[in-house]
Amino acid sequence: MRLFPKADKLSGVCYDVRGPVLDEANLMKKQGIDILQLNIGNPAPFGFRTSSLVLDAYREALEDPMAQGYSDSKGILPAREEILKYHQKKGLPNIDADHIYIGNGVSELISMALQGLLSNGDEILIPAPDYPLWTGTASLAGGTPVHYLCDEQSHWFPDLEDIERKITPKTKAIVVINPNNPTGVLYPKEILEGIVEIARRHELIIFADEMYDRIVMDGKEHISIASLAPDLFCVTFNGLSKSHKVAGFRIGWLILSGNLDLGKGYIEGLNMLSSMRLCANVPAQYVIAPALRNLPEVDETLLPGGRIYEQRKAVCEAVADIPGLSVEWPDGAFYVFPRIDAKRFNIHDDEQFVLDFLKAEHVLLVQGTGFNWPNPDHFRIVYLPDVDMIHSSMTKMKHFLSTYRQAD
Helix, strand or coil: CCCCCCCCCHHHHHHHHHHHHHHHHHHHCCCCCCEECCCCCHCCCCCCCCCHHHHHHHHHHHHHHHHHHHHCCHHHHHHHHHHHHHHHHHHCCCCCCCHHEEEEEHHHHHHHHHHCCCCCCEEEEEEEEECCHHHHHHHHHCCHHHHCCCCCCCCCCCCCHHHHHHHCCCCEEEEEEECCCCCCCCCCHHHHHHHHHHHHHHHHEEEECCCCCCEEECCCCCHHHHHHHHCCEEEEEECCCCCCHHHHCCEEEEEECCHHHHHHHHHHHHHHHHHHCCCCHHHHHHHHHHHHCCCCCCHHHHHHCCCCHHHHHHHHHHHHHCCCCCCCCCEEEEECCEEEECCCCCCCCCCHHHHHHHHHHHHEEHHHHHHHHCCCCEEEEEEEHHHHHHHHHHHHHHHHHCCCCCCC
């Protein structure tokens, strides 16, 4: 009998979409067990709704004959023009609509961007912890992900010395996720300037994942790293999935900025890859312009008393109240990345820890090593549920850890 294994190129890809924890959660759901899913940043199941303005734009597009066929492979021009205005306000240098690519979410564009850059053996610097798609797609493209550490003792800021140590002649680019997923931390200007200086010295492309730039609290301001690097070649990623609560619409974009002469060959590759997938979802593209044109001056959910602000407060205070856990408060996004005392609980396998917790308390988390963190001493919590659900889940965590000790 002829068997069909997965392709050889997938064997080295570090991106476990399922794994035993999610498999167990799905099995439990089939058995009728209610699972609280704190594993994915999907606002819809927790009562977040997009604005009527966005929904109306989508409905109108469905009736528009021009939205029922293919668009330009880079996306419809009105959307790209509004994206351009947005990033001009953020200070990105040397940008135009022709260097904007709209995709079916940023995930598609990350894959496209790395496929277009990396040849076999090329290295790319990616933070640890990271949004794991970066590591997986770098491997799939034939490149070698090299993880630089973010320092929990310094509010999870990138360790600039560690970045410098890990650069080799094979290093082509550095990825900056700001605000970071999974830590939720926002990087200050001095850290970004340090990364830019390293990239400048070693002639690296900067990939800036800024999906959460509009979800920032405590009066802090997001700075686009590309605005600090006019002489470098930068690729910035953004989208509406999180800020506008439309994850299922799959709306993202990338924009090229800075010294584009450095990336002429790379841009040819991006154009080829963009054309090969034809175009992004066309009706969804029609919501980009009205969404960006009507951004609120203040997002009430991010202020004291607002839903996201209060949920962050609830989860961080609850985690800090559990013996054996600690957490750096995030500045934005929807995530916290607590530390668990691995010695106290004899944790040598963090995936087993979240699996044990799932089975005992029916709450689904993601282990820290799933974000390419090197040690089994962290896990991520999504704080999208309301405050009562957060309190309930953390009460379960406190009860579970009161007797937990992982088997040898």
